[in-house]
Amino acid sequence: MKKIVGSMTVLILFATFVCGCSLWGYRQEAAPRNVYKEYLVSDNFEAVSNFEERLVSCSNSVVTIVSCTNLRLNGEYTSVINLYSGVIINPNGYLLTSIQAALLDVFDGGETVQKAANEVYAILPDIYNDKTQYKLKLVDYDSAAGLALYCFYDNFYYFTNETKSSSVEGFQFYSVFSGEEIVTGERCAAIGNSLGNILNGEIENRNAISYIQTTITSGFVSDNSANAEIFENNDGDGSSRYFIVSAPINVDMVGGGLFDSNGYLMGIIASKVASSKTENEDSSSHYLSRVTLIYSSKHAMKYLQDASDRVKKDIHYFYAVSENSGGN
Numbered sequence: 001m002k003k004i005v006g007s008m009t010v011l012i013l014f015a016t017f018v019c020g021c022s023l024w025g026y027r028q029e030a031a032p033r034n035v036y037k038e039y040l041v042s043d044n045f046e047a048v049s050n051f052e053e054r055l056v057s058c059s060n061s062v063v064t065i066v067s068c069t070n071l072r073l074n075g076e077y078t079s080v081i082n083l084y085s086g087v088i089i090n091p092n093g094y095l096l097t098s099i100q101a102a103l104l105d106v107f108d109g110g111e112t113v114q115k116a117a118n119e120v121y122a123i124l125p126d127i128y129n130d131k132t133q134y135k136l137k138l139v140d141y142d143s144a145a146g147l148a149l150y151c152f153y154d155n156f157y158y159f160t161n162e163t164k165s166s167s168v169e170g171f172q173f174y175s176v177f178s179g180e181e182i183v184t185g186e187r188c189a190a191i192g193n194s195l196g197n198i199l200n201g202e203i204e205n206r207n208a209i210s211y212i213q214t215t216i217t218s219g220f221v222s223d224n225s226a227n228a229e230i231f232e233n234n235d236g237d238g239s240s241r242y243f244i245v246s247a248p249i250n251v252d253m254v255g256g257g258l259f260d261s262n263g264y265l266m267g268i269i270a271s272k273v274a275s276s277k278t279e280n281e282d283s284s285s286h287y288l289s290r291v292t293l294i295y296s297s298k299h300a301m302k303y304l305q306d307a308s309d310r311v312k313k314d315i316h317y318f319y320a321v322s323e324n325s326g327g328n
Helices: 008-018 051-061 299-311
Strands: 002-004 034-037 062-073 076-088 095-097 102-108 110-114 119-123 133-142 146-152 155-159 168-169 189-192 212-225 242-245 257-260 265-276 285-296 319-322
Touching: 051 189, 051 212, 051 257, 062 095, 062 102, 062 110, 062 189, 076 102, 076 133, 076 189, 076 265, 095 265, 119 146, 133 299, 146 299, 189 265, 212 285, 242 265, 265 299, 285 299
Parallel strands: 034 155
Antiparallel strands: 002 319, 062 076, 062 119, 076 095, 095 146, 102 110, 119 133, 133 146, 155 168, 189 212, 189 257, 212 242, 242 285, 257 265, 265 285
């Protein structure tokens, strides 16, 4: 049993201002929309005993993130668009994801540099059957923590019945953190966007994205505390930042969620793990197919508390612990 703890010359200038784009590059931001989602029925993961069915419910809080930035290469401006994943962590539509969605790795001049995303969007989970790219607002990011926090720009509501006679502000589905300690050998599943970057090819226009699908991969906790010397495992307060699981992922799943057998969020997908080969003058890196690095739920919750202090705003999240564990 768990408990959920934006003359003619004058006229022209005025017209361009009203249209949102002036001669000085001013662009007026459209006002947030009110978006209403249908009444949806989904089994509560606490009410089902089958692990696979429970994971389907978990996927209702995992989104695809579309991160866009612009840069100048060889005297020309070009767009860089990458797809990642994120997790809705409360009904207010706050999204937790990897720092990679906020600071994109861009190949420039023979080296990889980080470039801040200037536009970020989310595509809702599969249950909504809605491929609209909804604008996100950056709330906070922390390179040291490896995480970023966004919220939806529009105002979302969902109907509470089939007749649409009543609605509630916010999102119907969101993830609940696990408050339990990570145990080596524990069963788990990673959920995130599936191969969007590969299937869409080299994305030059975000509106051309057509292949988006959620994937679920299962595995076990291989190591509940990743090697500190290799992965900078210590947060400074003694808490574990990373752990390792055998659930395979692709790069698009970074920022998505790792869930336990009870349907609770164990952590945020940090990265694939690569090994470097030096034999026979081969110094290239090779991804290990079933080794995935995860930011622990403890680390993610600490980041949310720190982010709340920085932005001076309450950021609500929920976690579950066993009733006999003494948690609140």
